[in-house]
Amino acid sequence: MNISFWHKFKRKRLAVIGATVVLSLILLSLAAPLIAPCDPQAQNLELRIKPPSWAHPLGTDEYGRDVLSRMLYGGRISLSVGFVAVGISLSIGLFLGALAGYFGGWVDQVIMRTVDVVLCIPTLFLILMLIVFLGPNLLNIMVIIGLTSWTELSRLVRAEFLTLKQRDYVSAARASGARDRKIIFRHILPNALAPVFVSATFGIAGAILIESGLSFLGLGVQPPVPSWGNILTSGKDYITQAWWMTLSPGIAIFLTVLGYNLLGDSLRDILDPRLTVGDEHA
Amino acid sequence: MIRYILRRLVISLPILFGITIITFGVIHLTPGGFTSVHMDMNPNVSPDSIAKLQELYGLDQPLPVQYVKWVSRLIRLDFGRSFLDQSPVIHKIGQRLPATLLLSGLSMLFIFMLAIPVGVYSAMHHNSRQDRVITVLTFVGYSVPTFWLALLCMLLFGVVLGWLPISGIRSVNHDFLGPMGQFWDYVSHLILPVFISAFGGLASISRYTRSNMLEVVRQDYIRTARAKGLPRSRVYYVHALKNALLPIITIIGLALPGLIGGSFIFETIFSWPGMGRLAYESALSFDYPTIMGIAVIGAVLVLLGNILADVLYASVDPRIRL
């Protein structure tokens, strides 16, 4: 990242807000064991459903567990789902997109038709199906979300490769006898990364939303392990008496996803000027 | 026209084939075949139904044979029988489909009726304060977990204000209402689910409309229109909008998987008796045949939606000859 990148970045208010939100949430969840006031799974039936207080800043839940601590640990789940799932979809998307874009021909045909097919099956149904067959647990959720969200990315990478492989320096490299692998990794890939990076940032937001939705419906991370989605679920039954149980996870999911979306949008504006809207006649 | 549609259908056949391959692949994903894993803890599975399943998928036969048998059943719309009540899966889905189509259709309508004017407005006032407010709102729209929003809306309109029912498609006393009463009963049950399932789409379609408008407004023919002395309103609402709206038709196709897939979240929250909720119920009870059926039908719906969008596009855009 060069100087002008940071310069542009700092001038975008929404970018800075997004980055701040994202960074603080990452820090908070990394530091969860250090700063969480209680054990997230420690029950205390005398403290059932207590509103926020100094001892329990976000109140307690129906088992008397400290909501703040559960939120902090839940944040670790959300973030790891976001990163691992996107890591998986990134690997698949990059690999298939690069193959299709670089080699073209029947390789391209096969891969892109597969993408068409996967795009047809409603992602959430596909996820639901896979969860039922593989069983709902954290690892499976991450893998499943990753396995079902690479299609857009592979199209993107393919398009980048298609344009980049026409560039002079690529032809020059090829003329000088460089092998495909070297051309792909050394010459094309580095230049195709900007839009991939942008899309990955949006991908994290999407993965976090899906995970929390699944957990909310009991198909994601299983209690007593806390995740924002399942904290929300248990709060749902007490929503009229204990607003704090649903408010904190809802806001946490919202802020995290918003942070990544803001960041992704600003990165797109900065890294990918083709997509920004410039001057017009009217 | 007919020929175009036919051609479009034929082109879709390989995709249909791909859909069955993937679904079939998922069945065999579970190591040791799917009859082995969750069966012990699954109270709905009797030895009898395992046998049925074995037979339906012909699990003792080689994979290609299994696949061919399975597909030939699918063609006859035989998705097997539900583990839960032994009724044919296709009937279960058939019962639930209308409610899902109603909900998705209305949401789609709602999205387009609201999002397009908003997008056009913010493009016309782009970089103004109103535009910035709308931009922030769209980000909020993208980012709010809809299930949480649903919860809050149910609390506010259903519990605190008591204005709207929060679950199902009609009230218990529905049959005792007059025609207007029955109509209103449906409408009031629809308001929250339609609003919530449209919510995410509102943000993205209005954003899309906005950027489309801004793109179109830079084109040479818009400059020509202005150079002819046409008033701004005509330049925007006739020359620009018509061009900006065309690609939005294709977006219908792209939005469909999200709407249909998302139905399992919204329908579950609002106890809406549709296909999405059926998928959820079947997932909880490991009712494999039903889930598989829903996945295939869902994909076919998306495919049909895409074809419809293409045909619509082709018939509206003068540049495409049918």
Add this chain to the structure above:
Amino acid sequence: MPEILSLRQLRVAFPRAEGAAVNVVRGADLETNPGQTLGLVGESGSGKSMTALAIMGLTPFSAQVSGSARYHGRELVGLREPEYEKIRGAGISIVFQDPSTSLNPVLTIEQQLLETIQTHREISQKDARNLAIESLRSMDIPSPEKRINDYAHQLSGGMKQRILISMALACEPDCLILDEPTTALDVTVQAQILDLVERIQSFNQVSVILISHDLGIVSEISDKVAVMYAGRIVEQGPTADILNVSRHPYTRGLLSSIPELGAPKKTLATIPGFPLNPAELPSGCPFHPRCSRVQAICRQQDPDIRHEQDQAFACWNPEPQHG
């Protein structure tokens, strides 16, 4: 003779977030008279189109226009939008550079013609349609009553250009700007369009501004020629004078690159050096890095306009009058 359009020190600038604004038109002075054609020539990026856009009040959102442009004595710079709309298409019309993208792809030719006529005139649908068909016919468009139902993609480039010209003339303006009307067309069509332009100018008593980067084309049908370089009009005068006794070295360069009839076509690149980027103009006279008659002062100061006989030029060391 009262002039139709008169530009005085017309400027177009694009402010930048950092650094000084980019000046793409730097003080243009021009006049047009009824029934005459003014040729505006210059290489790509010299600011020809931007000058035309400034006259039409159609510069991009971020551009700043200053100076003066008067139409029948009426100031156009800063004119309010509703007033401008009455002039556009009815008083001054323009045909833009690229006919292939200048027609709306989803409206029929009829819709686009009729809306123009009906914007400026109280006229029934039927009369407007007849008028539209007539104006297409006068542009040599075969079977206009059929063509009028077509969409842009169904027409050839030359046909589109004819339609755009007839659309521009539909409300009988007295000033017509043609921005490189032939660049995008192939040679045979080019000649037909140029014939058409000559006919328009003599027949309709319109004053035409013909923009081109080809001095050869322009000199054939223009009464006056103005040569633009880096946003400035560096020389202008009657066509004959410009052809025979041009004073600015840049004009000479353009003249020597006009191909002889039948000879293979050369381009402006015969003048050494590359076209300018208006964001990085050299000091002094912007042409000095490419000029064969460069002197010390040329590097320091931009010359003012000098008037000699009917010609005006901006050069410290002009070519001798008879050389």
